[in-house]
Amino acid sequence: xxxxxxxxxxxxxxxxxxxxxxxxxxxxxxxxxxxxxxxxxxxxxxxxxxxxxxxxxxxxxxxxxxxxxxxxxxxxxxxxxxxxxxxxxxxxxxxxxxxxxxxxxxxxxxxxxxxx
Numbered sequence: 001x002x003x004x005x006x007x008x009x010x011x012x013x014x015x016x017x018x019x020x021x022x023x024x025x026x027x028x029x030x031x032x033x034x035x036x037x038x039x040x041x042x043x044x045x046x047x048x049x050x051x052x053x054x055x056x057x058x059x060x061x062x063x064x065x066x067x068x069x070x071x072x073x074x075x076x077x078x079x080x081x082x083x084x085x086x087x088x089x090x091x092x093x094x095x096x097x098x099x100x101x102x103x104x105x106x107x108x109x110x111x112x113x114x115x116x
Contacts, residue, residue: 005032005053006081007062012036013072014044020072025051028065029058050081 009021018036025031036049053059059080067078 003052003081004056005059007051007053007059008048008077008079008081009051009066010048010077010079011074012045012047012049012076013074014047016045016049016072016074018049021049021051024066024071025062028053028062030054 007025009025012021016036018034021036022031022034025034030053031051032054033052034049035051037046038044039046051059051062053062063078063080066076068075070076
């Protein structure tokens with residue numbers, strides 16, 4: 001199956017519904033499929049989903065129109081399936097482990113705590 005028209009939608013709000021995805025992304029063209037990935041235990045969104053368009057040109061229109069835009073209070077990332085992520089920091093600023101104090105002697109060196 002060709003994934004030419006398939007998009008990954010990332011950094012979604014946990015409150016985003018599949019209906020919201022359909023309503024938002026159907027304005028860019030006829031969709032074959034829309035799937036919001038759910039957490040089975042909590043019955044909420046896991047924060048990402050997939051949209052597949054009949055025409056790959058419509059997928060590109062959706063990327064151009066929605067990537068970096070806000071949906072349900074979150075700045076979303078829209079990319080073609082199979083393409084590498086350009087910037088994982090969308091909505092996740094400063095999640096990396098720093099070096100602690102400015103002199104490099106802090107505890108935040110990113111190595112973890114060992115075998116606890």
